[in-house]
Amino acid sequence: MNLRSIDLNLLVILDALLDEAHVSRAAERLGLTQPAVSAALQRCRGLFADELLERGRGTMRRTERAEALRAPLKTLLAGITRLVDPPPTPLADLCQTLRIVMADYPAVQLMPPLMEHLGRTAPGIDLVLQPWQGADAARAGLVAGTSDLALSVFPPAEDELQRRELLNERYVVAMRPDHPAARDFSLEAWLAHPHVLVSGRGDTRGPLDAVLAGHGLRRRIGVVVPTFQMVPDLLARSDLIAMLPSRCVPAAAGLATFAPPVPVPGFPMHVAWHRRRDGDAGLRYVARLLADILSKDDPDCLPQGSSLFDL
Structure with a gap:
């Protein structure tokens, strides 16, 4: 294939089309007309010899080929951006929106001080907090480019994620x-x-159930809830019991707490992003702020005199 025949703008439009799976939304996102984006989609179909987006019942769905293109396309465009990137923009002049995936814990603790810091230092950075659907979904969102940052437990994996x-x-x-x-x-x-x-996700079993099963034990799940914030009031008004991360138990709730009667390992909390975003100053600044806020809550999580991020 002759690379000179490929219009890079076509790939930018394709990236938006594959994200949105909707011609009108992609056009609005790019500031183009719907006919222009429709024409670009037809050119992309010819370029990749695939329909890419197929019509369904009132919507469009990505083909298997389109799904396979999403992550490599974003990596390619990010690499081109780094290659021709202009000098860094001062934090105070940045204007961008970052999509962050995290559960309501630790969002309740992190978001107020994070927004306070951003308001003083980078007021043009807007945040979208996306709903929590589990670590696997968070990882998939970073790879696909539908999320920018995620806070979760991210075991090492060969998927081009940066995690701290x-x-x-x-x-x-x-x-x-x-x-x-x-x-x-x-x-x-x-x-x-x-x-x-x-x-x-509405699961009816969690990591504790696997630990109990290893001891030949089981528990009854009386209720499954989507957020940690719902738990204290449920405990205060019933005979329900919960095993929670220690930071999810507010002192003001007045609850009694005990160590689990069987050994249950704790877990590390990571912030992660895709390697193609390493050059994104706004993203890395927000990641560093999240680390700084949590390090003040847990001063032992960082060695004295060092920084979690070298920016």
């Missing part, structure tokens, strides 16, 4: 102070009452 550890979290068992199990807390008392499970 923010803190290490431990679990506690929480219940109301006058709960029957609180009088003489034990494994038997813990398992004798229904539990709360937090799952953005």
Whole structure:
């Protein structure tokens, strides 16, 4: 293929089309007319010998070839941008929107100080907090380019993600102070009452259930909720019990907490982005702010005198 025959602007339009799976939305995003984007789609279909977007019932869906193109296309465009990138824009002059995936914990703790910092130092950076649907979905969003940053547990993997550890979290068992199990807390008392499970996907089993199964034990899940914020009030008004990350138990809730009666490993919290975004000053600044905010909450998570990010 003769590379001189390829219009790079066509690839920019294709990137928007594959993100939106909708001609009108892609046109609005790019500031182009709908006929121009439709014509570009037809040219892309010829270039890749594939329909790319197929019509369904009132919508369009990406073909298998289109799905396979999404991540490589974003990586290619990011590389071209870095190649011809102008001098860095001062933080105060940046204007961009970043999409961040995280659960309501730690969002409740992070978002107020994060917005306060951005308001003073980079007021043109806008944030979109995307709904939490699990670590696998967060990873997929970073690879596909539908998310820019994600806070979760990201084990090492060969998927071109950059990840940095923010803190290490431990679990506690929480219940109301006058709960029957609180009088003489034990494994038997813990398992004798229904539990709360937090799952953005509506799962009815979590990591604790695998730990219990390894001991030949099981628990009853009394209720599954999508957010951690719902849990304290549920515990205060019922005999429900929850095992939560320690930072999810607000002191003001007045709940009784105990160490889990079986060993349950804690977990690291990471912030992650795709390597193609390494040159994005706004993204890396927000990632650094998130790390700084959490390091103040957990001063042991960073060595003294060092920074989690070298920007």
